[in-house]
Amino acid sequence: MSQIIIRKIARKQGLTRYFTGKPCKWGHVVDRYVSDGQCVECAWEWGRKWAAANPEKARERNRKRYVANSEKAKERVRKDRMANPEKWMEWARNGRTADPGRPHHTTGNNQ
Numbered sequence: 001m002s003q004i005i006i007r008k009i010a011r012k013q014g015l016t017r018y019f020t021g022k023p024c025k026w027g028h029v030v031d032r033y034v035s036d037g038q039c040v041e042c043a044w045e046w047g048r049k050w051a052a053a054n055p056e057k058a059r060e061r062n063r064k065r066y067v068a069n070s071e072k073a074k075e076r077v078r079k080d081r082m083a084n085p086e087k088w089m090e091w092a093r094n095g096r097t098a099d100p101g102r103p104h105h106t107t108g109n110n111q
């Protein structure tokens with residue numbers, strides 16, 4: 001299973017989680033968050049309860065997270081494209097020639 005990582009060291013390495021190897025007060029032997037020391041299992045459970053109690057807020061939070069993640073994903077693609085231009089050119093070429101997902105362009109009515 002997980003390797004034991006002392007919180008101080010995790011923090012120093014810029015990790016978000018650490019692992020004590022000891023159970024939390026609910027008996028979960030899992031990673032814990034460096035920020036508040038809460039076990040990830042408890043945090044997940046708490047989040048689930050919170051979402052059930054606050055469906056509106058949960059939806060809003062999910063939406064924000066989705067937006068933030070899609071921005072990050074776009075940024076990742078941008079960087080990757082700059083780092084590996086050949087790979088992306090190849091991908092674009094293959095995408096254009098294979099194109100199995102778009103039948104509506106091949107059977108045109110304009111003939």
Ligand SMILES: [Zn+2]
Pocket residue numbers: 024025026027028039040041042043
């Ligand atoms: Zn726990």
